[in-house]
Amino acid sequence: MSEGDILSDLIEGRISVQQAEQALDEILDSSLAADVQNQLGFSRAEWTAYAYGASLSELASWRQDGWPDRCIVCGNQIEIDRFGWIVIDVMGASRLKHISCPES
Numbered sequence: 001m002s003e004g005d006i007l008s009d010l011i012e013g014r015i016s017v018q019q020a021e022q023a024l025d026e027i028l029d030s031s032l033a034a035d036v037q038n039q040l041g042f043s044r045a046e047w048t049a050y051a052y053g054a055s056l057s058e059l060a061s062w063r064q065d066g067w068p069d070r071c072i073v074c075g076n077q078i079e080i081d082r083f084g085w086i087v088i089d090v091m092g093a094s095r096l097k098h099i100s101c102p103e104s
């Protein structure tokens, strides 16, 4: 399980969240750490969100069901692929907010 697409594996139920986290840890501890995004099949946006604190299970559900693409401050749509957003924790769930939000 050193290469592949762990979010798809999670979505399809081939691995557990715990196994996915373990696979990620193994890559990050290895010589492949710099290539972790490709090794585990993350998109650039997914890996960015993970770095901001979104969990693997959240990323899997976002890939399957769509991202929470409304800014939690101003309510306007966020274009995920254009970046300019950060992930913040709202009552234990990851949500997106504009970096330069017109409302803050």
Ligand SMILES: [Zn+2]
Binding pocket: 071, 072, 073, 074, 075, 076, 097, 098, 100, 101, 102, 103
């Ligand atoms: Zn906003």
